[in-house]
Amino acid sequence: MSNLLQEETVSKIASFDGIDVYTIKTDKFKTSSINVFFHTNLDRQRVTKNALIPAVLRRGCRRFPTFQEIALHLEELYGATFDCGVTKMGERHIIQFYIEFVSEVFTEEGSKQFDKAFDLIYGIITQPVLEKGAFKDEYVKQEKENLKRLIESRVNDKMQYAVEKCLEETCKDEPYGIYDYGFVSDLRDINAQNLYEQYIAMLETYPVQVYIAGSASDDSVEKAVEKLKSLRPKTGGDFGDLSDKKLSGPSQDSFNKSVTEVRNVVERFSVNQGKLSLGFRTNTRPDSKDYYALLVYNGILGGGVHSKLFQNVREKASLAYYAFSRLEKFKGLMVVSSGIEIGNKDKALEIILQQIAEIKAGNITDYEFESTLKTIETNVKSLRDNQLQIVTHYLGQSIANTNDTFDDLIRKTSQVTKQEVVDVAQKIQLDTIYFLTSKEQA
Amino acid sequence: MDIKTVKYDKIGETLYIYEHKSGLKAFLIPKKGYSKKYATFATHYGSINNEFIVPGEENVTRVPDGIAHFLEHKLFEQKDGSVMDKFSKLGSNPNAYTSFSQTVYLFSCTDKFDENFQLLLNYVQNPYITEESVEKEKGIIGQEIRMYEDDPNWRSFFNLLGAFYKSHPVKIDIAGTIESISQINREILYKCYNTFYHPSNMVICVVGDLEPESVFEQVEKYIEHSESRDEIKRLFPDEISSLNKDYVEQSLAVSTPLFQMGFKDDPKGLSGFETLEREVAVKILLEMIMGKSSALYNELYSQGLINNTFDFDYTIEENYAFSMFGGESPDPVKVRDIISSKIEEFHKTGLNREDYERIRKAVNGKFLRRFNSVENISHLFVSVYFRGVNIFDYLDVYDKMNFEYINEIFSKHFNLSNLALSVVKPA
CATH class of the missing domain: 3.30.830.10 (Metalloenzyme, LuxS/M16 peptidase-like)
Known part of the structure; x- marks a missing residue:
């Protein structure tokens, strides 16, 4: 192991009030970052408001009451980047805030980059612009309109839409079927007052993770931790923590779903190219030993140029420019997607299903198997070269209730055998066939 | 071995430069502590170069739109199969892209850099194109073109170029059209290859935690041409300075x-x-x-x-x-x-x-x-x-x-x- 590069490891440095603070120390980047994640469950009742909260918060805070003033301040911090939004990981809904800034070594002496960046992100999260004891009405109205447009314009990117929509259809009657940015029809009843109430609930009760990555000094980090201690109300709130059983994770029984009948869903647009997506249940939890075999399975099926999908759908049959498979590990799903000539749908479907049958029957070449293991190793090692990906890796570990470092992940996948891949293949079930097609197609 | 070193202390970076006798320059930017190593081998040839005079010839050559991109796809094919397979065996990620003025071949890896690098240098210098594989590629690229036809951002971008330019080929889609690629054959592909893929028209750039001597020794060893060559005449139509449309x-x-x-x-x-x-x-x-x-x-x-x-x-x-x-x-x-x-x-x-x-x-x-x-x-x-x-x-x-x-x-x-x-x- 001595020839391995030193790992970008995570350390939990504080834990209080349902807030966990982690540092990932490294000086190989020119920048440092602070990432704040609020965790909650994905549900219809809260999803749209959760999506709207960061959009309203980014408009201004007490110290910088307008978006323009925040932008000016970011420029003063040598072009720091601030962003926020929501995402789903399995049936967990995550509200995230992020700031990345040039590390102090590359700035003029005495410019306290970390302290200033922390103050800004903390101010945006905790001190919104208020009006009559609620959010500023103008900001809420405008951001409702922006969110409406964001939800509606999902269809603009057909490639991504066909993947997301397929998985939503697969989980039509489960929380995972909910789009992370919510519902246009739920916007009508949201106002500055009830949105503010949910924001207060977020602040007071949602479990929080803070990741500080880069080269911040211990002193600065300590000061930041002190400030975080005033995030929750002084009276002591009913905050959950990340081990809370009420929080959605792979431990819930939402995992194993037996498919009785494959559903067919067709959606029509004015398009030239059809997008065929297949949604599968892997019936494999991310905290089980089988998960590593599933990773290898996915690599063999559609995880790169060596994969069965790329080789057969694209290289041999010339049916597509892209054909891949991807896992949603937290909910036990897999999606296969490809862009094809509309008239070739049946042919493409047949070839895709044939590849799945091949793995199930144990037909995996040494080339496919070895290339997959090596590709996974390369991809995992490469994650370490990107600060945001390092943070996302550890966030994912915490949601999956696993504790794998990058090296653990590489070691455990490298020990997977062909037989284990074939075994995991038996559990994978096709659930939904989604086809995005033209208006003219019969 | 003559290696030039330039230090940029202000941002903590160093650039190593080596010039091969063919006129090709190779660069290394070391990144200490990074797992990923990234190598590119690029030619000064892109979608806009559809009219040119081959060094040593008198006549103008006019080629179908989208050919630089088509050639990029075809270079992956080798006598003994697809070079992608060989990269995959090494666990590295090969890729390539064509822009208006360049075609870039690259890989990223975390391990076995030398073997990967040798593979990159070899395949880009040794095309193996058959009529059959050209026809097969038309199906794949056809779907790439269809994908872009449905991409509103891509369309609004190219439509704007069409508003700017009356005749400059930058307004033409990089992949060409289904119609233009149907005219592409083995012979024209080789002509473009032989014109634009001489080392003197190319560059190598390597970034990662590597030593300059070992990188440049490979360049020295695997670049096959030894002589520099005359310049290619690239022709462009006269373009109006005003807008084509507003x-x-x-x-x-x-x-x-x-x-x-x-x-x-x-x-x-x-x-x-x-x-x-x-x-x-x-x-x-x-x-x-x-x-x-x-x-x-x-x-x-x-x-x-x-x-x-x-x-x-x-x-x-x-x-x-x-x-x-x-x-x-x-x-x-x-x-x-x-x-x-x-x-x-x-x-x-x-x-x-x-x-x-x-x-x-x-x-x-x-x-x-x-x-x-x-x-x-x-x-x-x-x-x-x-x-x-x-x-x-x-x-x-x-x-x-x-x-x-x-x-x-x-x-x-x-x-x-x-x-x-x-x-x-x-x-």
Whole structure:
């Protein structure tokens, strides 16, 4: 192991009030970052408001009451980047805030980059612009309109839409079927007052993770931790923590779903190219030993140029420019997607299903198997070269209730055998066939 | 072995340079502590080079649109199968892309760099193209073209280029059309290959935790040509300096209209370094005029006329240049009118020096951030290299940048008679 590069490891440095603070120390980047994640469950009742909260918060805070003033301040911090939004990981809904800034070594002496960046992100999260004891009405109205447009314009990117929509259809009657940015029809009843109430609930009760990555000094980090201690109300709130059983994770029984009948869903647009997506249940939890075999399975099926999908759908049959498979590990799903000539749908479907049958029957070449293991190793090692990906890796570990470092992940996948891949293949079930097609197609 | 070393202490980076006897230059930018190693082998040949005179010939060669991109696809095929398979066995990620003026072959790996690098150098120098494989590729590229036909951002981008340019080939889709690629055959592909893939027309750039001697020894060993060659004459039609059209629109399956607009620029006569200066100046100006801290952005945003998707950029090459800005909007024409009147106002009242100072600092910080990523460094390096400069020249550009020059470029570039708008509307 001595020839391995030193790992970008995570350390939990504080834990209080349902807030966990982690540092990932490294000086190989020119920048440092602070990432704040609020965790909650994905549900219809809260999803749209959760999506709207960061959009309203980014408009201004007490110290910088307008978006323009925040932008000016970011420029003063040598072009720091601030962003926020929501995402789903399995049936967990995550509200995230992020700031990345040039590390102090590359700035003029005495410019306290970390302290200033922390103050800004903390101010945006905790001190919104208020009006009559609620959010500023103008900001809420405008951001409702922006969110409406964001939800509606999902269809603009057909490639991504066909993947997301397929998985939503697969989980039509489960929380995972909910789009992370919510519902246009739920916007009508949201106002500055009830949105503010949910924001207060977020602040007071949602479990929080803070990741500080880069080269911040211990002193600065300590000061930041002190400030975080005033995030929750002084009276002591009913905050959950990340081990809370009420929080959605792979431990819930939402995992194993037996498919009785494959559903067919067709959606029509004015398009030239059809997008065929297949949604599968892997019936494999991310905290089980089988998960590593599933990773290898996915690599063999559609995880790169060596994969069965790329080789057969694209290289041999010339049916597509892209054909891949991807896992949603937290909910036990897999999606296969490809862009094809509309008239070739049946042919493409047949070839895709044939590849799945091949793995199930144990037909995996040494080339496919070895290339997959090596590709996974390369991809995992490469994650370490990107600060945001390092943070996302550890966030994912915490949601999956696993504790794998990058090296653990590489070691455990490298020990997977062909037989284990074939075994995991038996559990994978096709659930939904989604086809995005033209208006003219019969 | 003659290796040149240039240190850039201010940003903590070093550049190693080696020149091969064929005229090919190779560069290494070491990144200590990084797992990923990234190597590119690129040729100064892209989608715009569809008319040229082969060195030693007299006649002009005219080739079908999309051929540079087609050739990029075909180089992966080797006598003993696809080279992708060999990279896959090593666990590395091979890739390639074609832009207006370059074709770039690359891989990233974390292990066995030497074997991967040798593979890259070998396959790019040894094409193996059969008629059968050309026909097969037409199906795959056909689907790539179809995919872009349905991509509203791509369409609004190319429609704007069509508004800027009457005849310059930059307006033609990089992959060509289903019709144009149907004319491609083995013979024309080889002709293009032999013309543009001589080492003297190429560059190698390696980024990662590596030693210069071992990288350059491989270059020395595996570059097959030993002699330099005469220059290729690249021909371009005469282009008008004014716009071709000032407005274009198309209907697609989108929910909200999308738009791109921008100013057509004229870079003729600029040296490589001057193109970098122009680029940085226009980018600073775009930030000053319509960046997130500007009054204009905030006015458009609070009126609901733009959203988070609004963005801008500037492109400059030897014989074409343009700025471009856009995103989603319920009323792109109104956005254009508001932007136009604001720019007119700046022409009358002048620019603000404080804005300039603050934004220069921010843009400089963002440039520094690009050095976080081995792929970002490589892409940027290759994208400016054939203009006769390297990425570290940006440091000098930032040092020399001043408010007077910014004002000069503002008057030159932000000329409203060169402003065109492209809209993609819901079908």
